[in-house]
Amino acid sequence: QKEVEQNSGPLSVPEGAIASLNCTYSDRGSQSFFWYRQYSGKSPELIMFIYSNGDKEDGRFTAQLNKASQYVSLLIRDSQPSDSATYLCAVDTGTASKLTFGTGTRLQVTL
């Protein structure tokens, strides 16, 4: 079974620091990688996605892929208390319409 694994956390970082979240995936054939943010009691929202051909930066967020080691990272620069949430990593299953989600990492940004 194709798997996506994340450390559940909580990952605690001080305001203004860089938060680094990682997930590992089992399927070497995966081509698309997604990061969702989910506030407590709310639905997931897409932050960004990358393809296997490169990293992406969007504002304070950077997604990076290490294909050799099969992990994808999300870096959040200048972390803010409003970034405190659970971050879900998702990977395509080879069928483009379907994603496999990790269990999420809870991020706490402290004042």
Added chain:
Amino acid sequence: NAGVTQTPKFRILKIGQSMTLQCAQDMNHNYMYWYRQDPGMGLKLIYYSVGAGITDKGEVPNGYNVSRSTTEDFPLRLELAAPSQTSVYFCASGKNPNEQFFGPGTRLTVL
């Protein structure tokens, strides 16, 4: 646009009862999905659809059924509810597989 809407927001069912969770989107998206999220867990795909008249099973389809008679609507049917179906159910839609917009969720308890 209302985006993705789900009804009801909350529901308590007795074991053996049936119900339909409603999902609608007004963005003319072809792709629609049903997920369930158990406490502290990631999202598990139940069923998905790539267009009206086309549905397919996800990772955990047992005990559920779907239909997609229109582009807008993607109801999820639970027959013979069981305590194991206690969960939060999210519907999502997207114009392509890389963008899944989630509805607010339905919190279902089966007693």
